[in-house]
Amino acid sequence: MNRQLTNQELAQTFRYIADLLEIKGEVIYKILAYRKAADSLEALSQPASELQRSGKLLEIPGVGKAIAEKMDELLSTGHLEFLEKLETEVPPELVGLLQIPEVGPKKVALFWRQAGVTNLQELEAAARAGKLRGLQGMGEKSEAKVLAGIEALRRRSGRIPLGKAWPFVQGLLADLRQVPGVNAAEMAGSLRRMRSTVGDIDLVAAANDSRVVMEAFTHHPWVRQVVSQGDTKASVEFEHNLRAQLWVHPPERFGTALCYATGSKDHNVRLRELALKQGLSLSDQAFLRPDGSEILCASEQEVYAQLGLPWIPPELREDRGEVQAARSGALPALLDLGDIRAELHSHTTWSDGKASIETMAEAARQRGLKTLVISDHSVGLGVAGGLSVEGLQRQRAEIDAVQQRLGDSILLLQGCEVEIRADGTLDFPDEVLARLDVVTASLHTSLGQPREQITHRLLNAVRNRHVDLIGHPTGRIVGGREGADLDMEAVFAAAQESGVSLEINANPSRLDLDDVHARRALDLGIRLCINTDAHSPQELDLEFFGVATARRAWASAEQVINTWEPERLVSWFAARG
DNA sequence: GCCGTTTTCGGCCCGACTGTTTTCAGTCG
Numbered sequence: 001m002n003r004q005l006t007n008q009e010l011a012q013t014f015r016y017i018a019d020l021l022e023i024k025g026e027v028i029y030k031i032l033a034y035r036k037a038a039d040s041l042e043a044l045s046q047p048a049s050e051l052q053r054s055g056k057l058l059e060i061p062g063v064g065k066a067i068a069e070k071m072d073e074l075l076s077t078g079h080l081e082f083l084e085k086l087e088t089e090v091p092p093e094l095v096g097l098l099q100i101p102e103v104g105p106k107k108v109a110l111f112w113r114q115a116g117v118t119n120l121q122e123l124e125a126a127a128r129a130g131k132l133r134g135l136q137g138m139g140e141k142s143e144a145k146v147l148a149g150i151e152a153l154r155r156r157s158g159r160i161p162l163g164k165a166w167p168f169v170q171g172l173l174a175d176l177r178q179v180p181g182v183n184a185a186e187m188a189g190s191l192r193r194m195r196s197t198v199g200d201i202d203l204v205a206a207a208n209d210s211r212v213v214m215e216a217f218t219h220h221p222w223v224r225q226v227v228s229q230g231d232t233k234a235s236v237e238f239e240h241n242l243r244a245q246l247w248v249h250p251p252e253r254f255g256t257a258l259c260y261a262t263g264s265k266d267h268n269v270r271l272r273e274l275a276l277k278q279g280l281s282l283s284d285q286a287f288l289r290p291d292g293s294e295i296l297c298a299s300e301q302e303v304y305a306q307l308g309l310p311w312i313p314p315e316l317r318e319d320r321g322e323v324q325a326a327r328s329g330a331l332p333a334l335l336d337l338g339d340i341r342a343e344l345h346s347h348t349t350w351s352d353g354k355a356s357i358e359t360m361a362e363a364a365r366q367r368g369l370k371t372l373v374i375s376d377h378s379v380g381l382g383v384a385g386g387l388s389v390e391g392l393q394r395q396r397a398e399i400d401a402v403q404q405r406l407g408d409s410i411l412l413l414q415g416c417e418v419e420i421r422a423d424g425t426l427d428f429p430d431e432v433l434a435r436l437d438v439v440t441a442s443l444h445t446s447l448g449q450p451r452e453q454i455t456h457r458l459l460n461a462v463r464n465r466h467v468d469l470i471g472h473p474t475g476r477i478v479g480g481r482e483g484a485d486l487d488m489e490a491v492f493a494a495a496q497e498s499g500v501s502l503e504i505n506a507n508p509s510r511l512d513l514d515d516v517h518a519r520r521a522l523d524l525g526i527r528l529c530i531n532t533d534a535h536s537p538q539e540l541d542l543e544f545f546g547v548a549t550a551r552r553a554w555a556s557a558e559q560v561i562n563t564w565e566p567e568r569l570v571s572w573f574a575a576r577g
Numbered sequence: 578g579c580c581g582t583t584t585t586c587g588g589c590c591c592g593a594c595t596g597t598t599t600t601c602a603g604t605c606g
Contacts, residue, residue: 064579105604141595
């Protein structure tokens with residue numbers, strides 16, 4: 001039998017169906033239903049295949065009889081007759097055209113039905129030949145836009161990793177806050193929700209005279225092109241194909257605008273539903289009473305309060321149950337960066353790190369950490385100058401010496417990031433692992449192994465009683481490579497049994513586990529750790545991104561072992577052997 | 578196609594911006 005489709009793959013299939021139906025010209029609500037089902041699948045904390053076995057597919061929000069049947073067929077057979085038929089009606093490559101900016105389903109349908117276009121090459125040829133300008137609703141400008149859009153599509157490589165967008169936006173916001181009359185300027189959208197990748201950058205500013213802010217924004221030195229500009233909203237493009245849009249509202253309405261622009265779309269729909277039940281109307285423009293008068297909210301707290309809710313942290317605003325939780329007073333007490341007391345995964349010049357043990361220890365101490373685990377690579381990772389057994393012994397002596405010098409201001413532990421070899425064995429025998437204070441096992445090589453093989457490999461490490469942590473479990477690179485094809489449910493089950501802690505690697509190019517996996521792990525009672533994997537003192541600051549990912553997974557401080565004091569950590573590691 | 582402390586049928590968020598269609602359709606978030 002074929003392996004089970006993942007939730008992600010199912011979601012992709014339903015989104016693809018929605019796109020095809022939209023080009024075909026189906027009623028919009030049918031299309032929205034497929035997209036809603038896809039959203040739910042992605043937010044699901046357990047595999048749909050599991051729900052299928054227990055006959056609970058209909059319990060997925062937004063999944064009714066028709067979609068449940070299709071899901072069932074996909075999970076059971078690996079294909080879907082409905083989709084195969086649809087693909088004979090609508091040329092599948094048309095879906096790719098939706099990626100072109102300013103080209104939506106209606107335009108694609110127009111190009112297809114009126115100009116015979118079935119793929120990107122044909123569209124480009126038609127545009128260059130001037131064959132689009134004569135179509136209904138098209139002119140020369142629209143035709144040029146299509147060509148420019150195709151070029152932009154070729155340049156950009158999808159969404160921007162959070163780690164790139166974040167520092168860029170800090171600079172931009174600092175400049176906007178300097179503009180005379182600007183009362184506040186904040187990021188919004190997926191960036192504020194701390195998703196691992198960001199589409200466009202959304203910003204909201206409070207000012208009484210929007211024109212001054214708009215001028216400053218569209219003339220910012222980093223701006224390469226102004227895409228659109230109005231009184232309340234402007235959209236620009238920077239170098240490297242970063243796009244940003246700015247909304248400007250008067251200060252007394254800033255909370256309403258910020259809340260709306262932060263989203264997510266589905267979270268906003270929930271809020272709107274609550275507003276409607278109270279006879280209120282909530283939109284990006286205004287929050288209105290039944291008589292049409294406006295409820296002005298300068299802060300988000302006021303928006304939520306009007307709806308009878310406590311303020312919901314942006315990281316939770318994904319319509320994954322947060323509004324219901326807020327209503328019943330069951331919002332989690334989220335982990336905060338200030339709760340972090342320990343860094344459990346760091347590198348030094350003993351392998352591929354840039355700084356000495358002492359420099360790293362001093363940097364950790366300055367950041368208020370009470371425990372630092374030095375976990376250089378093991379010998380198997382040759383490119384990183386991994387340590388041999390003998391090297392580990394010499395390193396232990398230096399760690400002890402640095403500890404002497406630093407006194408009890410910070411506790412240094414000797415760990416090791418031990419290779420999980422391609423055959424599933426660990427780089428060191430058990431008696432060597434037993435001498436280490438902390439053992440982190442990680443996959444770095446042969447990540448492309450088939451599912452069964454690589455899962456088995458990771459399970460070997462999870463079940464080794466000397467292993468305390470699993471580093472960046474899937475090996476994914478944000479905006480780069482997919483994670484290994486792991487059976488994550490099997491990994492979670494084994495972790496639950498062995499008590500091993502799974503890492504959220506805080507480096508923004510990893511963020512691995514991701515938020516959905518992390519939430520599933522927490523639901524199963526698995527303890528998480530959040531580590532920077534720092535190779536230099538500055539990288540210790542990346543913890544922030546890992547904490548954000550954990551917050552998106554609804555993590556509390558107690559569920560993350562980095563919040564523990566040194567004594568508790570030491571006894572936990574010791575008890576694990 | 579989904580859903581129900583207004584409904585098992587009739588809704589499903591809605592406004593800004595752009596280009597072209599001189600009154601609106603398409604896209605976007």
